Amino acid sequence: MPASTPPPPVAARDVLRAFTAHFNYPDLGVVLVCIDPTGLLAAALGWNFVSKLRPAVAKALSETFREDPAVWEGPHDHLVLVFFNAAEVDAQTVERRLVERMSRQVDIDGRPVFVPTSLGVAVASEVSTALSAPDLVRAAGAAVHQAIQTSTPSVRASSESVELLKKEVAATTELAKALGSDFSLHYQPIVDLTSRKRVGFESLLRWQVGDELRLPADFLDAAETTSLIVPIGRWGVSAALDQLAQWQRKSGDTSLFMSINFSARQLADSGLVDHVATAIAASGVPADTMWVEVTERNLIEIGSPAAQTVSELDALGCTICVDDLGTGFAALRYMVEQPVQVVKIDRSLVSQVGIVEPLRSVVGAVCTLSASLGIRTVAEGVESEDEVRKLRELGFTHAQGFLFGKPAPENEFEF
Structure with missing residues (x-):
């Protein structure tokens, strides 16, 4: 599917289904963004405020990338970003732009707040063990886990990422x-x-x-x-x-x-x-x-x-x-x-x-x-x-x- 015509946003429960329905899998790239991974903002500002984080961060990233990657509000405290044509979109450049954007404040109801995030990036051509879009999302999830555990902003998934997590x-x-x-x-x-x-x-x-x-x-x-x-x-x-x-x-x-x-x-x-x-x-x-x-x-x-x-x-x-x-x-x-x-x-x-x-x-x-x-x-x-x-x-x-x-x-x- 061309980058100029992304599918419409869908509810979180339908994200994976939408992936498999709309995308040519070999060209797919996924970024999973975990928001406030340590619970810092939840503890400091309360759950009511934190409930506004995901839509605010989604809006900020959508404005940053426009159409490719597209941004969905994923499950729980995650966002899902999708590359429609990973062969033409440089995943490393997008990853760098994501890290740079999330190093700056996000506007939440007119209040500028720094929102901690951890990123997991999975590209179909780099993860040979992922055979479908849900597999790729899971690989991105494994990369997010590694990013959180190592206190690094972003981790790229490999063919071994999910298996290493299973072994853990x-x-x-x-x-x-x-x-x-x-x-x-x-x-x-x-x-x-x-x-x-x-x-x-x-x-x-x-x-x-x-x-x-x-x-x-x-x-x-x-x-x-x-x-x-x-x-x-x-x-x-x-x-x-x-x-x-x-x-x-x-x-x-x-x-x-x-x-x-x-x-x-x-x-x-x-x-x-x-x-x-x-x-x-x-x-x-x-x-x-x-x-x-x-x-x-x-x-x-x-x-x-x-x-x-x-x-x-x-x-x-x-x-x-x-x-x-x-x-x-x-x-x-x-x-x-x-x-x-x-x-x-x-x-x-x-x-x-x-x-x-x-x-x-x-x-x-x-x-x-x-x-x-x-x-x-x-x-x-x-x-x-x-x-x-x-x-x-x-x-x-x-x-x-x-x-x-x-x-x-x-x-x-x-x-």
């Missing part, structure tokens, strides 16, 4: 069934770089599904997008501290520590600090032998729930460890302003310190600053004796990696 749903269903069972912890040694003595461990979550042992990369994203990461994470804390208590008793070394990873979602759990306090008391380990390992981004917003939880865990006596520390000025400020006692430098940087001279200098400066502040430095992913020599020269205090031991279950360690 399946994974969360499996995770819900597995709570309280099927999870285990593996442990990777952390050594003192001078003595090479094993002084602690990092606990790493594993999920047993039948004969398959799944790594965090296979399921943590699904757990993060739901509330499941909270009970899984709490279980991980208790299990790791119980194991640490056993190893401290066997070794007679009460300074042996356990580093436990925490995500932003876990740190937002209002009951986390109480749970950690209870787990420390139940296990009997010294509080400072529990390393609270967080990523740098969780310390960015001072006063945020995550940063507040970190401060409370520090007050509890835990050792705060920052993983994946960057090498910019902001990262150095966190080391000075936040309650950080340990920083970890990622393998991607560690492997380059002997090759890229400017990087070696910057990482060396981080080690020097850390030493002056009494902060321990851990080099991750160490795999060779040559790396050990260079890391010692830079001033690293600790290291972990395959050279010192791969992640393994507790029964593979002797004391």
